[in-house]
Amino acid sequence: MKRTLAAIAIALAAPAAFAQSMEITRAEDRGGSIGSSETFTGTAYVAPVFGPDMANVSAGEVTFLPGARSAWHTHPGGQKLVVTSGTGWVQERGQDKLVMQAGDVIWCPPGVEHWHGATDTTSVTHYAIQESVDGSAVDWGEKVTDEEYNG
Template identity: 40%
Template sequence: MKNALIAATLSTMALAGAPAARSESITVSVAGSAASVLADPKNFTGSVVVDMLLPTSLSTPASSALVSFAPGARTAWHSHPLGQMLIVTAGKGWVHQEGQERQEIRQGETVWIPAGMKHWHGATAQNAMSHYAITYIKDGKNAEWMELVSDEQYQN
């Protein structure tokens, strides 16, 4: 019965145009095997460290990183062509959708940012914050970077 269900599911996926499963090996990325990088000041304000989770040679429709913000640090305004998921791993921060009130985010919370939504995220003024960012890729691009968040925008 189980095999029949799997076969039916695969058949349905094929009819729906789903990509065929690839034959790849499991990849384990050793902690610390990729160097931490300081985030680009064109796209971030303050001290932000990015640790990529998967090697760039891995073929995947998403990028993933652990992003650590010092107090007061944040992204620039930006959007994602297919959305982004944040999983807060430490501290306290903010996420802010353009035209809305900023929202506080804390360790253990998950944030979904829909495709095309202009937003920023980062630490609060008093607390550091880290999150895993899983960002979906379309046509080789995972983000559209815009202007830096001003101190006035950040404080409100």
């Protein structure tokens, strides 16, 4: 009986021996930078949330000031946008521009060309979550023209 209880105790304790501790990355330690003028028009602030160390999925928090937007682009593994504040626009190539606002979640399937950003008068912040495929999470295209943006 004592051997059985000892074996049960060891079996129950073993997973704890391999457990990892939680890890907190403080907002002030995440850093961030103004988005590249090659891939953004206007002012967009991009702060990494987490890299592709979690099942090849990465996320960034992006804030677009009024008039700012991404260039046309695609994601080989698709992308989810989780709008956390403000109001912005998102558009799939060949489709109408759509309003996105706080609380909305947008799914853009793999390979679908699109852009997203602020409206001309309001800012917007969203989390952009995408999967890396063969080491790439995004394929950038040309910038969205003022005519496309305002259309």
